[in-house]
Amino acid sequence: MNETSLRVRAEIDLAALRANVRALRARAPRAEFMAVVKADAYGHGMLPCARAALQAGASWVGTATPEEALALRAAGIGPEQARVLCWLWTPGGPWREAIEADIEASVSGMWALREVTAAARALGRTARVQLKADTGLGRNGCQPADWAELVEAALKAEAEGSVKVTGIWSHYACADEPGHPSIAAQTAAFERALGYAETAGLRPEVRHIANSPATLTLAESHYDLVRPGIAMYGVSPSPEVGVPEDFGLRPVMTLEASLALVKHVPAGHGVSYGHHFVTPGDTTLGLVPVGYGDGLPRHASGRGPVLVGGKLRTAAGRIAMDQFVVDLGGDEPRVGESAVLFGPGDRGEPTAEDWARAAGTIAYEIVTRIGSRVPRVYVNERAEG
Numbered sequence: 579m580n581e582t583s584l585r586v587r588a589e590i591d592l593a594a595l596r597a598n599v600r601a602l603r604a605r606a607p608r609a610e611f612m613a614v615v616k617a618d619a620y621g622h623g624m625l626p627c628a629r630a631a632l633q634a635g636a637s638w639v640g641t642a643t644p645e646e647a648l649a650l651r652a653a654g655i656g657p658e659q660a661r662v663l664c665w666l667w668t669p670g671g672p673w674r675e676a677i678e679a680d681i682e683a684s685v686s687g688m689w690a691l692r693e694v695t696a697a698a699r700a701l702g703r704t705a706r707v708q709l710k711a712d713t714g715l716g717r718n719g720c721q722p723a724d725w726a727e728l729v730e731a732a733l734k735a736e737a738e739g740s741v742k743v744t745g746i747w748s749h750y751a752c753a754d755e756p757g758h759p760s761i762a763a764q765t766a767a768f769e770r771a772l773g774y775a776e777t778a779g780l781r782p783e784v785r786h787i788a789n790s791p792a793t794l795t796l797a798e799s800h801y802d803l804v805r806p807g808i809a810m811y812g813v814s815p816s817p818e819v820g821v822p823e824d825f826g827l828r829p830v831m832t833l834e835a836s837l838a839l840v841k842h843v844p845a846g847h848g849v850s851y852g853h854h855f856v857t858p859g860d861t862t863l864g865l866v867p868v869g870y871g872d873g874l875p876r877h878a879s880g881r882g883p884v885l886v887g888g889k890l891r892t893a894a895g896r897i898a899m900d901q902f903v904v905d906l907g908g909d910e911p912r913v914g915e916s917a918v919l920f921g922p923g924d925r926g927e928p929t930a931e932d933w934a935r936a937a938g939t940i941a942y943e944i945v946t947r948i949g950s951r952v953p954r955v956y957v958n959e960r961a962e963g
């Protein structure tokens with residue numbers, strides 16, 4: 579670590595992110611690319627990651643909340659640089675601000691179509707919307723039984739000029755389990771939703787359903803646009819899909835801390851709250867100044883891995899709010915020595931997937947939950963060539 583004064587930092591390698599975008603685009607060469615940057619780009623930092631993805635050929639940016647979408651525009655990512663789709667709306671919008679900022683709004687039901695149409699009328703502008711079909715995920719999206727009503731209402735709003743339906747889209751439930759029967763069933767349901775809408779007269783510019791696992795494993799899901807999130811950050815959607823290297827992807831985030839203390843302790847010494855670890859013999863302990871207050875999962879207590887002085891160690895006892903302890907087995911690294919919690923894995927350090935396994939969760943959650951107390955340090959910001 580160059581900046582030894584930093585307690586902990588998340589290094590974000592934007593060259594890796596750009597290379598990941600290019601690798602993903604190569605898998606879906608005929609589709610446009612939407613960089614999914616919700617939740618602060620899965621913890622990596624929304625603006626630098628959105629900009630890097632656009633440099634590497636993304637033409638769309640996807641967010642969950644309108645606040646995220648508006649922040650992209652406010653930061654200067656204009657309509658000429660990126661189309662922005664935002665998909666998690668609640669009554670009240672903010673529809674007017676979104677229309678004014680050229681943000682495309684996902685519509686999953688009649689209430690949203692009514693609200694966005696009213697806002698467009700009041701502004702005297704055309705709102706660009708994308709109709710979302712629930713093809714089987716059972717989360718957001720319009721049920722097949724309600725699709726005809728939504729399509730008819732969208733056609734009416736198009737006829738009066740308050741709305742333009744720019745896209746029709748959906749989302750898979752189990753694309754991270756290749757071969758899962760729901761995948762083909764959802765693709766078929768998507769085809770039916772598209773067929774109905776197009777026969778009724780809608781002419782969407784983009785049809786899309788592919789998240790990372792579908793982009794990586796399912797060419798027939800690519801349609802006009804792919805929407806990868808996690809793979810862009812170099813993390814595999816699931817062990818069943820494969821490891822990042824299988825797809826030429828490289829993890830973008832490295833979480834590295836500086837040891838805050840190294841000390842000798844005798845055998846039988848309890849370690850951390852609850853004394854769930856007791857030293858089996860005389861040993862040295864290292865204090866890693868990162869805890870659940872920084873987004874580390876407390877569930878990984880006793881299991882979370884960390885690379886110290888070239889050796890893999892394990893969180894000894896409980897992970898506390900700000901710190902945890904590793905048993906260094908008599909080694910005496912200096913205070914300030916690097917402790918790498920996760921990274922790409924090619925220096926022997928653990929990966930976010932290893933932490934996910936240790937905590938009984940998914941790697942998405944590991945990177946996304948790294949908190950605001952951890953500074954992001956961007957490297958390779960300038961696109962080469």
Ligand SMILES: Cc1ncc(COP(=O)(O)O)c(C=O)c1O
Pocket residue numbers: 614665749788789790791805806807808809815
């Ligand atoms: C609607 C939608 N599209 C795309 C994505 C990207 O998914 P992934 O990170 O699995 O690529 C998400 C993330 O959950 C999403 O909610």
